[in-house]
Amino acid sequence: MNIALLGYGKMGKAIEEIAKKRGHSIVLKVEEDIENYDLDSSKTDVAIDFSVPKAAFKNITTCFKHGIPVVCGTTGWLEDYEKAKKICEENNSAFIYASNFSLGVNVFFELNQKLANMMKGLEDYSVEIEEIHHVQKLDAPSGTAITLAEQIIDKNPRVDGWQLDDAEKDEIPIYAKRVEDVPGTHTVTYDSSIDKIEIVHTAKSRQGFALGAVVAAEYLKDKTGIFTMKDVLADLFEN
Ligand SMILES: NC(=O)C1=CN([C@@H]2O[C@H](COP(=O)(O)OP(=O)(O)OC[C@H]3O[C@@H](n4cnc5c(N)ncnc54)[C@H](OP(=O)(O)O)[C@@H]3O)[C@@H](O)[C@H]2O)C=CC1
Numbered sequence: 001m002n003i004a005l006l007g008y009g010k011m012g013k014a015i016e017e018i019a020k021k022r023g024h025s026i027v028l029k030v031e032e033d034i035e036n037y038d039l040d041s042s043k044t045d046v047a048i049d050f051s052v053p054k055a056a057f058k059n060i061t062t063c064f065k066h067g068i069p070v071v072c073g074t075t076g077w078l079e080d081y082e083k084a085k086k087i088c089e090e091n092n093s094a095f096i097y098a099s100n101f102s103l104g105v106n107v108f109f110e111l112n113q114k115l116a117n118m119m120k121g122l123e124d125y126s127v128e129i130e131e132i133h134h135v136q137k138l139d140a141p142s143g144t145a146i147t148l149a150e151q152i153i154d155k156n157p158r159v160d161g162w163q164l165d166d167a168e169k170d171e172i173p174i175y176a177k178r179v180e181d182v183p184g185t186h187t188v189t190y191d192s193s194i195d196k197i198e199i200v201h202t203a204k205s206r207q208g209f210a211l212g213a214v215v216a217a218e219y220l221k222d223k224t225g226i227f228t229m230k231d232v233l234a235d236l237f238e239n
């Protein structure tokens with residue numbers, strides 16, 4: 001498969017390494033915020049965007065207009081997600097966005113939903129989320145923490161929003177910490193005066209994110225439509 005890498009920072013480089021090991025070729029690397037780059041749909045099967053929040057929407061929609069499917073892991077741009085989906089559909093293209101491509105985190109997401117469902121009736125427990133990432137991270141809270149919060153909000157009628165740091169009683173507080181070299185740690189805590197329940201996912205490197213993104217790109221090649229990591233994992237476990 002021929003892959004265009006939109007964003008060639010920490011993640012772009014990790015993806016390149018894994019893609020090559022899986023027999024794919026990198027046909028384009030966009031390393032910085034340049035106005036125009038040479039997207040060629042005749043020699044590109046999939047584009048993978050791990051760039052910066054302010055660049056993602058333009059990168060993604062430019063690919064759709066060239067008929068190139070996109071795997072996007074960039075976080076912090078989701079106010080434009082619905083618009084991106086519409087442009088994908090208008091151009092008969094294909095799209096997967098995930099706040100976290102790690103297979104382990106996607107298992108953690110399932111666990112989070114199951115736990116939220118069990119805790120929804122237990123009124124003595126408050127819920128909070130903590131995320132810890134490296135100091136270069138541009139957005140806060142992390143996309144993964146937002147996904148975790150949205151999953152809880154969806155299951156638990158006692159909470160109807162989230163806030164970074166100081167939250168109202170009916171909101172989930174998300175605490176974002178920045179610590180040198182941490183690839184990504186997420187903790188969901190339910191606390192009462194009697195006890196505390198915590199689930200934690202700790203990434204040990206960026207390999208899990210990169211592998212998941214390449215597996216998603218393999219899934220997306222030659223497809224049309226909007227997909228999620230749930231589709232990718234279902235396909236993986238079936239085959
Ligand atoms: N979904 C997931 O599983 C994961 C998502 N992420 C997300 O991926 C994104 C990238 O992370 P990471 O690799 O660590 O960040 P980096 O800062 O290491 O890499 C981003 C790169 O994109 C470059 N860039 C800037 N503007 C553009 C542009 N217009 N087009 C293409 N590239 C551009 C940056 O250049 P310059 O430095 O010159 O600005 C930089 O080299 C972040 O949003 C992060 O949150 C990260 C890990 C996992």
Ligand SMILES: O=C(O)C1=N[C@H](C(=O)O)C[C@H](O)C1
Nearest residue numbers: 075099100137142143144184
């Ligand atoms: O910026 C990062 O590094 C990461 N970003 C993603 C996020 O915002 O959730 C995923 C992962 O935690 C690493």
